[in-house]
Amino acid sequence: MSPMDQADPRRNADVASALREAEEHYVAANPKSQAQHRAALAAMPGGNTRTAIFYTPFPLTMARGAAQHLWDLDGHRYVDFLGEFTAGLYGHSHPVIRAALDAALDGGISFGAHGALEAQFAAAIVARFPSIELVRFTNSGTEANLMALVTARAVTGRSKVLVFDGAYHGGVFYFRGKPAPINAPFAFVIAPYNDAAATLALIERHADDLAAIIVEPMLGSGGCIPAEPAFLAALRASATRVGALLVFDEVMTSRLAPGGLQQATGVLPDLTTLGKYIGGGMSFGAFGGRADIMERYDPRRADAFPHAGTFNNNVLTMSAGLAGLTRVYTAEAAEALNARGDRLRARLNALTRDRGLAMQFTGLGSMLQVHMCAGALRSPADAARGDAALRDLFFFDLVARGHWLAKRGMAALSLMVTEADCDALAGAVEEFVATRGALLGQRVGA
Numbered sequence: 001m002s003p004m005d006q007a008d009p010r011r012n013a014d015v016a017s018a019l020r021e022a023e024e025h026y027v028a029a030n031p032k033s034q035a036q037h038r039a040a041l042a043a044m045p046g047g048n049t050r051t052a053i054f055y056t057p058f059p060l061t062m063a064r065g066a067a068q069h070l071w072d073l074d075g076h077r078y079v080d081f082l083g084e085f086t087a088g089l090y091g092h093s094h095p096v097i098r099a100a101l102d103a104a105l106d107g108g109i110s111f112g113a114h115g116a117l118e119a120q121f122a123a124a125i126v127a128r129f130p131s132i133e134l135v136r137f138t139n140s141g142t143e144a145n146l147m148a149l150v151t152a153r154a155v156t157g158r159s160k161v162l163v164f165d166g167a168y169h170g171g172v173f174y175f176r177g178k179p180a181p182i183n184a185p186f187a188f189v190i191a192p193y194n195d196a197a198a199t200l201a202l203i204e205r206h207a208d209d210l211a212a213i214i215v216e217p218m219l220g221s222g223g224c225i226p227a228e229p230a231f232l233a234a235l236r237a238s239a240t241r242v243g244a245l246l247v248f249d250e251v252m253t254s255r256l257a258p259g260g261l262q263q264a265t266g267v268l269p270d271l272t273t274l275g276k277y278i279g280g281g282m283s284f285g286a287f288g289g290r291a292d293i294m295e296r297y298d299p300r301r302a303d304a305f306p307h308a309g310t311f312n313n314n315v316l317t318m319s320a321g322l323a324g325l326t327r328v329y330t331a332e333a334a335e336a337l338n339a340r341g342d343r344l345r346a347r348l349n350a351l352t353r354d355r356g357l358a359m360q361f362t363g364l365g366s367m368l369q370v371h372m373c374a375g376a377l378r379s380p381a382d383a384a385r386g387d388a389a390l391r392d393l394f395f396f397d398l399v400a401r402g403h404w405l406a407k408r409g410m411a412a413l414s415l416m417v418t419e420a421d422c423d424a425l426a427g428a429v430e431e432f433v434a435t436r437g438a439l440l441g442q443r444v445g446a
């Protein structure tokens with residue numbers, strides 16, 4: 001019996017005690033993960049090497065995955081609705097990806113030379129994303145953004161970079177809340193997301209020294225908040241006017257349409273960065289775009305920019321990425337997965353709307369995020385109205401029910417998640433709103 005079955009709503013008259021009880025259950029159910037966390041403290045700060053996956057009282061340690069499932073150290077099985085924060089689009093050990101990795105391993109993995117697959121993989125990316133005429137590979141999305149921004153600074157001869165409040169572009173580009181003290185030491189101008197008037201005013205003010213405007217066409221870790229098409233179009237026009245490069249960070253959003261959100265919105269950036277699932281589950285990043293900019297990386301040129309990277313063309317990523325993009329996540333597969341996500345989000349939103357609850361799911365296609373508040377969500381400031389403790393309670397309740405998602409309430413469907421899994425998730429959300437409904441705020445006017 002799950003804690004939700006046992007929960008007596010009358011005992012949980014307030015969110016704090018409900019959350020305390022859910023955490024107590026979590027601790028009792030996961031002794032091996034707790035022991036693993038304690039052991040990890042000896043060699044890693046906080047026992048952690050990736051801040052996004054840490055949470056208190058201690059994070060679960062997963063022992064293995066297969067298809068759409070994960071098993072933790074204590075033997076609980078989960079349907080993996082997190083999909084590795086969008087990178088796990090192919091699920092666990094997809095047979096085509098697995099075969100591509102096996103084939104790469106059979107051929108040896110470190111050549112210190114060009115391999116045969118990287119040109120095919122690059123061609124598949126160029127064919128897929130409308131604004132990418134030439135592309136270069138990196139090892140992560142962070143590195144891809146670093147390369148895009150230093151490229152913009154070098155070709156424009158300017159220094160400033162306009163970013164958006166609530167954005168996340170990697171480990172050294174953190175703008176959720178206060179910018180991180182360890183951010184790359186660029187001169188950042190921070191603008192409000194989806195606010196064209198205020199952003200355009202900032203662009204004008206810094207026009208002479210603005211190298212780049214970098215934007216996620218939907219804020220991913222910032223709450224799955226889509227950019228309004230008119231906002232993106234305004235950025236495009238303004239970047240062109242002042243001579244700054246427009247960079248779309250499509251590390252997460254490239255999966256939301258066959259050619260990414262640039263294709264879906266029709267707004268084409270000068271440079272695009274990619275990452276996550278495109279490497280087929282292996283370490284991956286890429287930056288690409290207008291040929292006249294990317295040609296600066298042609299090593300045959302006397303004035304070429306150098307861009308090294310031991311693992312840029314590592315054969316595991318090249319092989320898995322090529323197989324995934326050309327044989328698994330085809331344009332048709334992308335349409336189908338995103339349609340499934342749209343249906344799921346609509347269904348979850350209907351559950352909370354019908355009850356007049358201050359709870360909603362944002363996102364596009366196969367990416368979604370729960371927010372414990374009502375009303376339009378156009379910016380991280382709007383999302384900050386959500387009740388964080390209730391969102392934590394949602395996480396612990398869903399984990400107890402066997403559904404794995406991010407602690408902050410984000411989910412990304414993999415190709416392995418079935419319609420039945422979506423039904424089960426909707427059932428768990430329905431149970432959450434039934435058992436915890438008294439704790440959830442009512443929408444004004446509901």
Ligand SMILES: Cc1ncc(COP(=O)(O)O)c(C=O)c1O
Nearest residue numbers: 140141142168169170220251275
């Ligand atoms: C929009 C966006 N850009 C960049 C990154 C950084 O990618 P990576 O974790 O591969 O460095 C992320 C990672 O979550 C992301 O969501």
